[in-house]
Amino acid sequence: xxxxxxxxxxxxxxxxxxxxxxxxxxxxxxxxxxxxxxxxxxxxxxxxxxxxxxxxxxxxxxxxxxxxxxxxxxxxxxxxxxxxxxxxxxxxxxxxxxxxxxxxxxxxxx
Amino acid sequence: xxxxxxxxxxxxxxxxxxxxxxxxxxxxxxxxxxxxxxxxxxxxxxxxxxxxxxxxxxxxxxxxxxxxxxxxxxxxxxxxxxxxxxxxxxxxxxxxxxxxxxxxxxxxxx
Numbered sequence: 001x002x003x004x005x006x007x008x009x010x011x012x013x014x015x016x017x018x019x020x021x022x023x024x025x026x027x028x029x030x031x032x033x034x035x036x037x038x039x040x041x042x043x044x045x046x047x048x049x050x051x052x053x054x055x056x057x058x059x060x061x062x063x064x065x066x067x068x069x070x071x072x073x074x075x076x077x078x079x080x081x082x083x084x085x086x087x088x089x090x091x092x093x094x095x096x097x098x099x100x101x102x103x104x105x106x107x108x109x110x
Numbered sequence: 111x112x113x114x115x116x117x118x119x120x121x122x123x124x125x126x127x128x129x130x131x132x133x134x135x136x137x138x139x140x141x142x143x144x145x146x147x148x149x150x151x152x153x154x155x156x157x158x159x160x161x162x163x164x165x166x167x168x169x170x171x172x173x174x175x176x177x178x179x180x181x182x183x184x185x186x187x188x189x190x191x192x193x194x195x196x197x198x199x200x201x202x203x204x205x206x207x208x209x210x211x212x213x214x215x216x217x218x219x220x
Contacts, residue, residue: 005128012126018115021195028202076203083196085131086189092138093186 004081007059011082014058019043020051024060024074031073034063114191117169121192124168129153130161134170134184141183144173 001009014020019041026037038048052072055061060078063070111119124130129151136147148158162182165171170188173180 001128005131008131009126009128012122015192015195016119016122016126018111018119021115021118024199028199028206030206074203076200076207079196079200079203082125082192083200085125086193086196089134089138090186090189090193093184093189096138096140097186 007081008085010054010058011060011078014054014060015082017051017054020055023048023051023055027061027072027074031071034070034072037072117191118195120164120168121170121188124164124170125192127161127164130165133158133161133165137171137182137184141181144180144182147182 022041023037026032026040034049034052035045037052038045041048043051052061052063056063056072058078059081060075061072062075063072065071132151133147136142136150144159144162145155147162148155151158162171162173166173166182168188169191170185171182172185173182175181
């Protein structure tokens with residue numbers, strides 16, 4: 001598997017979980033410490049940290065430890081790999097549908 | 111979890127696997143029978159069928175059995191739920207960055 005494929009795998013895997021998407025929504029409001037991020041979740045801190053690890057590995061989130069506090073923030077660039085993949089597919093699929101339309105129109109003309 | 115959330119979970123989960131993404135690329139070229147689709151893969155037919163099931167559950171692929179042959183084809187609409195989710199997030203994140211830019215500019219003026 002190419003490095004790009006591994007990257008895409010990780011992003012889609014990270015996004016395929018409702019708790020991780022909720023974490024991303026929260027981080028949309030600005031950087032926050034891990035412990036404050038974890039507060040509203042009905043999860044152990046360890047579980048939240050594990051979700052954050054998946055998000056960090058996928059490039060969607062960055063964390064930084066200053067003193068004793070680990071702060072996390074969104075990394076908007078992380079989404080672009082997934083966005084690009086979807087956009088490319090859609091272009092290919094739509095082109096195919098257009099071609100199909102052309103063929104049917106040609107059929108009609110005959 | 112809302113019905114939409116379940117849908118998004120399924121689409122991202124389906125996309126988070128390189129073999130399933132390769133199946134989608136193949137189906138981009140047009141509808142094909144399950145057995146012909148499976149040929150180039152170094153997988154058992156059962157494994158390919160399992161991947162197809164995940165893709166079908168996510169709404170990205172449709173299959174239809176005519177006589178003894180099951181044919182599968184891409185369902186472009188299936189991508190739109192993932193596309194919409196990503197687009198919404200990007201809009202929110204960019205708006206936040208813009209606001210941050212405005213704040214910094216105001217700081218500079220003072």
